[in-house]
Amino acid sequence: MASPQQPVIDPPSPVDDFTPTFYVGHHESKRPLPVTDFVLRQAQDVGYDMLTSPITSPHFHSRVLTLISEYLSELSLFEASDDAVTKSTPPAPIIPPLTPVDTPLTPGDTVSQLIAYSSPWIDLCSSDPLISNISRQVLNIEIAYTSFCGVGNIIIPGPRSYSSGSTNNDGLIQYARAIQEALTIGSYIQMAIHIPMYGNDEVKDMTGDLRPFARDHHSAAKGKSIKEIDLFETWDAWNLIRSVCKYNSRLSVALGLPRQLPIESLQSRWFAEPLRLLSFTPSTFLKNKGGHPVLSKSHQSLITRYMRLKLPPWLLLCDVGPIPGLDDPLHRTSTADGFPSPTAVADASRSVSPTPAEAVDLLSKESQKPRPKHKDPAAHLIYMRYLQRSQPLRTAIEKFGSGYQDYLQAPLQPLTDNLESVTYEVFEKDPVKYDWYERAIAQALSDWTEQRKPTSSPSGAVVIAVAGSGRGPLVTRALRASEMTGVPVELWAVEKNPNAYVLLQRHNEEDWGGVVKVVKSDMRAWKGPLRSTTGPIGQAITTTSPAPASPYGRVDILISELLGSFADNELSPECLDGVQHVLAPQFGISIPSSYTAHLTPVLAPRLHADISHRAITDNTATETPYVVMLHAIDYLATSVPDHPRIQEAWEFVHPLPATTLAVAEARRGGGVSGGGGGSMSGGDGANEHNTRSVRLKFVCKDRGVVNGLAGYFEAVLYDGGEAGKVELSTRPDTIDAKSKDMISWFPIFFPLKTPLYFPDDSELEVSIWRQTDDRKVWYEWLVEAFVMVGPDKRMRLGMSEMGSSRKVGCLM
Numbered sequence: 001m002a003s004p005q006q007p008v009i010d011p012p013s014p015v016d017d018f019t020p021t022f023y024v025g026h027h028e029s030k031r032p033l034p035v036t037d038f039v040l041r042q043a044q045d046v047g048y049d050m051l052t053s054p055i056t057s058p059h060f061h062s063r064v065l066t067l068i069s070e071y072l073s074e075l076s077l078f079e080a081s082d083d084a085v086t087k088s089t090p091p092a093p094i095i096p097p098l099t100p101v102d103t104p105l106t107p108g109d110t111v112s113q114l115i116a117y118s119s120p121w122i123d124l125c126s127s128d129p130l131i132s133n134i135s136r137q138v139l140n141i142e143i144a145y146t147s148f149c150g151v152g153n154i155i156i157p158g159p160r161s162y163s164s165g166s167t168n169n170d171g172l173i174q175y176a177r178a179i180q181e182a183l184t185i186g187s188y189i190q191m192a193i194h195i196p197m198y199g200n201d202e203v204k205d206m207t208g209d210l211r212p213f214a215r216d217h218h219s220a221a222k223g224k225s226i227k228e229i230d231l232f233e234t235w236d237a238w239n240l241i242r243s244v245c246k247y248n249s250r251l252s253v254a255l256g257l258p259r260q261l262p263i264e265s266l267q268s269r270w271f272a273e274p275l276r277l278l279s280f281t282p283s284t285f286l287k288n289k290g291g292h293p294v295l296s297k298s299h300q301s302l303i304t305r306y307m308r309l310k311l312p313p314w315l316l317l318c319d320v321g322p323i324p325g326l327d328d329p330l331h332r333t334s335t336a337d338g339f340p341s342p343t344a345v346a347d348a349s350r351s352v353s354p355t356p357a358e359a360v361d362l363l364s365k366e367s368q369k370p371r372p373k374h375k376d377p378a379a380h381l382i383y384m385r386y387l388q389r390s391q392p393l394r395t396a397i398e399k400f401g402s403g404y405q406d407y408l409q410a411p412l413q414p415l416t417d418n419l420e421s422v423t424y425e426v427f428e429k430d431p432v433k434y435d436w437y438e439r440a441i442a443q444a445l446s447d448w449t450e451q452r453k454p455t456s457s458p459s460g461a462v463v464i465a466v467a468g469s470g471r472g473p474l475v476t477r478a479l480r481a482s483e484m485t486g487v488p489v490e491l492w493a494v495e496k497n498p499n500a501y502v503l504l505q506r507h508n509e510e511d512w513g514g515v516v517k518v519v520k521s522d523m524r525a526w527k528g529p530l531r532s533t534t535g536p537i538g539q540a541i542t543t544t545s546p547a548p549a550s551p552y553g554r555v556d557i558l559i560s561e562l563l564g565s566f567a568d569n570e571l572s573p574e575c576l577d578g579v580q581h582v583l584a585p586q587f588g589i590s591i592p593s594s595y596t597a598h599l600t601p602v603l604a605p606r607l608h609a610d611i612s613h614r615a616i617t618d619n620t621a622t623e624t625p626y627v628v629m630l631h632a633i634d635y636l637a638t639s640v641p642d643h644p645r646i647q648e649a650w651e652f653v654h655p656l657p658a659t660t661l662a663v664a665e666a667r668r669g670g671g672v673s674g675g676g677g678g679s680m681s682g683g684d685g686a687n688e689h690n691t692r693s694v695r696l697k698f699v700c701k702d703r704g705v706v707n708g709l710a711g712y713f714e715a716v717l718y719d720g721g722e723a724g725k726v727e728l729s730t731r732p733d734t735i736d737a738k739s740k741d742m743i744s745w746f747p748i749f750f751p752l753k754t755p756l757y758f759p760d761d762s763e764l765e766v767s768i769w770r771q772t773d774d775r776k777v778w779y780e781w782l783v784e785a786f787v788m789v790g791p792d793k794r795m796r797l798g799m800s801e802m803g804s805s806r807k808v809g810c811l812m
């Protein structure tokens, strides 16, 4: 059964006028003027949407420096005196409150277009307790005042050291703790940590930097050795910070984009994180033939991809020059909304980015020569606006899913709930599913005739039952398949939803010429076609079935669509077992004939944050498998580069061997071979044949965090032998080959209560069970992380808690 909580889609407009809005901001590391109303208007006239503002002034900065140097001289006097032996060191100084000259910020109308930028000259990671203490005080004063002024967003420069290895990440932990504290000080403000995508661009020659003030014996990284770039190091640092901050929803990333983009796996990793801003410096840009700043092709695709996030990040142009018109009123030429000439935005002749060595060379050359004045001081902004206009239109799937990315939906109780008409309407919009069913039915009917199989109707028509007909689309398709193939059919529509039953009868009168037998029943209680009034549609070709002993006949083709996002999670196996008694014993077939569930571990920080938040008021939140259109996630295991490695968990095949059903029947009610808790999960063991379990190994090259398991399904509707299979798939790696553009199902997400961290080159073992107690079906799941410690030896690093959906299990 498809997910009936999917969005009800408005009819598509003839022209898709959607283009993602680019909110572009301007940041200057050394903004010379306070951001007044006038400055803001000037920036907006040129085409900027927002400006950053420092929170404190150079006056405050020098006040802090003076405080430190006074304290240090006091300390050296103290250390030289006799007191040093008897008394303890004087406590660190406290920064006195801000005065008007200490800050350019003030509450007012302008703050809504401002992003506060906290002081980059502090060092929260410093191993000198004095420096880290003062740095924390500066940050806290700035956060508190920004929050007081009503500014909604603040950018905090990332940690000054990123060492993620075992050598020294002391500073990082201090940084993370300071951010956690800051979140409690500004309790409404959104904080973005400014972090490079990879590497660490050391801030060079920052006047008044606190870092060099760290006293020698505290300074751990003197004479830092040159080390290889660890691509995932900055992500690792971010992961540490947000973990200490318990995935706080007000904490996000301002991601610094480098000139040379990293491997795709790192780009995907950041895509999954809460990106509030993407920042660009002049060095991110290339120059085209005309000398205009442009972005490489790979940057352009990255922006297109990132701007399709549910909450597209804002774009921050850093140090690209002053706001035109402010420094030089005569220079106010173009605004960014004007259309630039083609030469201005033509791609750079070398669309490939330079190698790191070339980039270093380029950068050093660029830094040596005096920076030329841009022809147009708004050139970078103009280019961004041009990119905005040239964004590709959304695909059909993007349009369908718009607004539903990463939106968690509670699971269904398909047997106890009756769907609304509007929900059926959503399924019926699927452009693929019904066509594929029609193909499968047509192929099955043709094969039936070709193979001269006997039918179960007195007239010789092939007897078809649509079990769970809903509003009848599969009935319509079965009639069409009969017409197309010329194979006569006798058609039964069985539905338990009394409201849908009304519509089925109406359709029969108005659209199907009254040829369909409509039955209101739970399929498991249906006894089969009542042999009296039904006549065939079209002409009979074979009539070899013996007259049934009972008044009820049999069904040749049983059609159903009871699949959930994880195939069997809405109890298709239990329903189809329950109706199998109506199927012709030797030749009867089921469409679908089989289905499989598939899994892969994923990083999904946004989902984790959302679920943790729900868990405050709902104690089943972390134990619920959710239906969700997964979007901002990262696949942790890949097979061929950049393709998710998704593995099959288990399969269900229909019809079951008669012996299996006979054993189940015998066990029901505590009969012979089971009963009385014979099954591990309770019950009589009558549904034991529908339990499953599997343990799957996933090799992960890059370190990461597992937040849960993404689940998909595949189904074989009909296997036509040489003619091929008619299949459905929701797996991202096979959907295009099997059922491209199918939209009826979103994936399922099995959450982990506590994220599980693992290092590079780990193995994740995923265990999952389908459990039943004859009244309910539920899942249990667990992830273990291992690293290889020798050629044949691996060590368990940790494991998740066992997830179990027993409390929210599906009632049979």
Ligand SMILES: C[S@@+](CC[C@H](N)C(=O)[O-])C[C@H]1O[C@@H](n2cnc3c(N)ncnc32)[C@H](O)[C@@H]1O
Residues within 6 Å of the ligand: 001, 002, 414, 415, 418, 419, 424, 427, 428, 467, 468, 469, 470, 471, 472, 473, 474, 494, 495, 496, 497, 500, 521, 522, 523, 524, 560, 561, 562, 563, 575
């Ligand atoms: C996903 S809907 C499919 C509806 C329709 N066949 C389609 O493809 O659009 C599944 C339908 O099966 C019905 N259903 C589920 N379990 C059933 C049962 N045990 N007996 C009869 N109908 C059932 C539901 O009420 C629902 O109408």
